[in-house]
Amino acid sequence: MLTKTSPSRGNGSPEVTGFYDEATGSIQYVAADPQSDTCVIIDAVLDFEPANARTSTESVDEILSFVEKKGLSVAWILDTHPHADHFMASSYLREKLNAPAAIGEKARDIADLWRDLYHQQNAFDVDSHFDRLVAEGEELEFGTLGIRVMLTPGHTLGSVTYVIGDAAFVNDTFMHVDTGTARCDFPGGSARELYSSLQSLLALPDETRLFVGHDYGNDNRDEAAWEATVSEHRDGNVHIGGGVSEAEFVALREKRDATLPLPDRMLHALQVNLRGGRLPETEADGHSYLRIPLNRL
Template sequence: MSKLKERVVRHSPSRGTGSPDVWGIYEPDTGSIQYICADPATKKAALIDIAWNFDPQHYRFSTESMDQVLDLVRENGLTVEWVLDTHPHADHVMASAHLKERTGAPNAIGEKVHDIAKLWEEIYNMPGVFDPDRDFDRLLAEGETFRIGELEVRVMLSPGHTLGSITYVCGDAAFTHDTLMQPDVGTSRADFPGGNTAQLWTSIQDILALPPQTRIFVGHDYGTDERDEPEWEATVAEHKAGNRHVKDGTSREEWIKRRDERDATLPLPDRILAALQINLRGGRLPPAEDDGRVYLKLPVNRF
C-alpha cells in the first residue's frame, strides 16, 4: 500500500549545539507536512502549519491531525511555546486557534497577513470581516527574531506563493512552506490571488543562499510516478545540485516561463474557498447565525 495514504511521522534529530529536533507529520488528505520544532536542551517546542481536518464533501471538521501532533508532544516530553503558521493556507484549514486554546501558547503568522486579508475581503465581498490583530498574538516581520527555548528563530519574508508567506529559520532548519517541493518534484505554484512568479523566484534564491547543510523542510509532498512514499526534508546543497526546477544553472527567465505554464494547467484546490475565510480568522469559524449554525460564503463565477 502506498504510504501517501498513511499518516507518516519522521524524526530529524538535532545535529548538535543550536540545531533543533524536528518531527514531520504527513497529512495524507492534503499532502501537507506539519512540523514540531523543538529545542533539545529545554524541550520547548513550536508547532508549525498544523491542520484542522476538513471534509470538503460534507463540510465537516475533525481533529485527528492536531490530536496526533499533541500526542507526539506528550510522548517526547515537550512543552509547546509557539503555534506558528507560514501563511494562510489554501489547501487545508489551520489549527492555530484550537492549538492556542489547548496548549496556552501564543499563535503567530507573518505581518503581511493584513494585505492578504484585504485581498480576500474583496473576493468574498466581506469588508472589514478579517482582523489579524484580533486573531493572532504576534504578526512577524522580515528579519524579526524570537526564541524556542534557547534556540533563536529568524523570520524571512518569502512571497510568491502568497504575498505574505514567511520562512522560519531555526539553526540549521528552515521551514520553507510552499516555495520549494522536494528536489525530485521542483517548486510550488504561484497563481493564487496575490501570488507572483517573479517574487517566488527571488524567495527561493534567498532560501538557497542559506548554508549548504541547512535542512529544508517543505510544506507539501504528493509523491511522484517513481516514489509512493512522502518525503519532506533535503539540504540546501541537495536542492542546488538536483532540484528539477531550480538547481544550479537554471535561469530566472527559464524558470518563470516553466512555472507559469505549469500553473496554468492546475485546478483550484477543493478546499481553498472554505479554508481562506477560516484561516484569515486564525483558524476560527465565522460566528453562528440566528439558527445557531455556522455558514461559509462562496463567490460564484469568480475563479
C-alpha cells in the same frame, strides 16, 4: 499518519518531526529544542471534509499526543501563510495550550485581497486572531535556539520562512527536490517573487535542512518526502537546480500553473484561515456557515 523525525545534529540544531496529512498533501511540523525541552508547532491542520462540510481534530490531536509523550512545552504556534488547501489549527491549539500564535505581517495584505473576493468588507481582522504578526528579519525567542523570520513571497505575497538553527521551514516555496517548486497563481502570487525567494533560501548554509510545506509524491517513489539540504536543492531541484535563470524559471512555473485546478478546499479555507483557524461566528440556529464566491476565480 505518516511521521518521520529528523534528529538534532547537536547544539544549535532542532529535532524535527513531520506529520504528513494525506488528504491535502500537507506536512505539519514539531521542531524541538533538545536543550530546553521546548518546541514549536508549524502549519498544523484542522481536518476538513469538503463533501459533507465537516471539521474534526484527529490530525492535530495526534500532534498534541506526541508533544505530551515527549514531555515538551510549546513555545509558539506558527503558520507560514494563510493556507489555501487546508484549514489551520492554530486557534484550536491556542485554546488547548495557551501558547501564542504567529504569522507573517503581510497576512494583513492577503486579508485585503480576500475581503473583496468574499465581499465581506468588515471580515478578517488578522491582528485580533494572532498574538504576533512577524516581519522580515524579526527574531522570536525559543529555548536556546531562537527563530529568525525570512519573508519569502511568491506562492502568496506574505509567505514567511522560519529559520531555527540548521533547519528552515520554507512553506510553499520549494517542493521536494524531485518535484520542484510551489505554484504562484493564487491572488497575490508571483513567479518572479518566488524565484527571488528561492534564491534567498539557496543562500543559506549548504547543510541547512529545508522542510517543505507539501508533497504529492511522484512516479519514482512510494512514500511522501519533505526534507533535503540547501546543497541538494541547489544541485538537483528539478525546477531550479543547476543555475536555472529567472526567465527560464518564470516561463516554466507560469506554464505549469496554467494547467492546475484550484485546490478543492481553497474557497472554504481562506475565510477560516484569515480568522486564525476559527470558524465563522454561529448564527441564530447555533451553526456556522461558509461563504463561497461564484464565478470569481
